[in-house]
Amino acid sequence: MRVRGWGRGRGWKAEAGVFLAVAFVAAGLLGAVQPATGIPPEVVQLTQFGPAAAVLVVALLWPSRIRRRLAGALPAQGATGALSARGAAGALSARRAASPGRAARWLLLTAPLIIALSAGAYGWVHGSAVVTDPRSLAHPFALVVVAQFVGACGEEIGWRCLLQPLLRTRFGPVTASVLVGAVWGVWHVGVFAQAPAYAAGFLAATVSMSVVLGLALERIRSGRLLLAGGFHALVNLGMLLFMDEESGAVVPMLLFGGACLVVAVAWAVAARRARTGVRDPGVTIAATRRSTL
Template sequence: MQDHMQQNHEQDKDKDRDRDRDEDREQGQRRVPRSGWAAQTGVFLALAFLTAGLCGALQPATGIPPEVLQLTQFGPALAVAAVALLWPGRIRDRLAGTLPARSKGPADHEARLPSGNRAALLLTPALITALSAGGALLISGSLPVTSPQAFAHPLTLLVTAQLIGACAEEIGWRCYLQPLLRTRFGPVTASVLVGTAWGLWHVPALTQGPAYAAGFLTATITMSVILGLALERVRSNRLLLAGGFHTLVNLGMLFVTDETSPATAPMVVFGGACLAAAIPWIASARRAAATPDKITAATADGPR
């Protein structure tokens, strides 16, 4: 009897070892090797900075007005294209979900951003703009609203160009770099790292003084956290969602506030507005992480 029990015990230990080995193998397949992750990140960032500078230098020769479209925005997209040439076997995994995808079943449906979250994401720029405008009223007593008629270009052209430029950035920041860093870090940490790189990439903004740069970096990091949390596990239409968010923020800055000016106070207010708008997203993500899923909750106290 004891021999039989010992034999069963040894078989159970063998099964546990096999299961652990399978789990380790599965995790290893899902994660990018450390050297590959570091190399891809370094090359992408270096090229994003370099190509943005080259595009900015070429802008005067093209005759494209910077208020319509800044060619520097194409730096991240060009960096993604270069990385795709260097690592063609890995680019598909990194860009999974960038474009709309056909539904293939329940699992695919769960990987889409729910309509409520989609609306919340696209309404968040309105909240940021409203908070920035409120801050401007408190500081200066006036609201710097710019009429679309003040620009020499049609509103449809401005909106379309803003969307194109925002998507050219977001295919690099949120569609490539964010998923790549998620192979090594949690969603908040990865989002903070992307937001920091995104902010530092805007080199001219960092030359306006320490307070201005601090407000700008606060804005890029907290907006990156909002996007990172909103798009977590979303594998469809990531580019249009991130680009739409980015476009709405830029349009708010262009027409309702004056954060595009070199004045320090508006940028500090803008950074504070982005931070305030990120708090509900962070709180919601913490609640979701602390709440067990339905299956876990239903079986937690069940028979063993």
């Protein structure tokens, strides 16, 4: 079924509205039925597939548009209109300086960097490092790794493969990424049952990681879901093994949010410099790593 009659100005709002409504409702329903399925939430949380269900519904309503979104199609020019000659030259320099392969590599390296910064700071504050032996988990670690990756992809097909390119039709990459990150954070409604500082740290993390993902995927058209899911899963696994924020402790979550923010700023600065041909994101991320570790 195709929805007709929406003007160009309202069409993106309809897509976003339907996607978000279904993503929130489906996540709640999946979370409610999980106990009956016998699937341990420590392995995978069914709520993660709420965004995937929303993608399916939106794809039934706007099939041709959603195919373009999932293929990574972005506007030839952002929400700011035609590029100037200087802007066009900067964009060309950016494309040369930051190839898709390089952006993909630095994206996947950024995940362990976030964990290293978070765990290192927490070890310094806590007095000792927090390390969980994978063999001590209640379920085989290989199963947890696979399940975490599948669950992450269940989220990222919605956040980064549909909502991000949808918002990019109206906003620039950083603004679109911040909006997606804010929605992504609010979608984790259970976080708001914790202390306000815990929720603030979590929101800082989701917005910051969304900026990193948005800037990295800006240059990537193939394998976007696998890359976003891989980044997401690596961060989740790192938090599982080296942090204890799941206990509701505020300090590790604040440190995690701070680490994500530092890395996001590095990506944003690098992207800005890449547009003028100064350097690519990898150089700035590497410099950040050297100066903070």
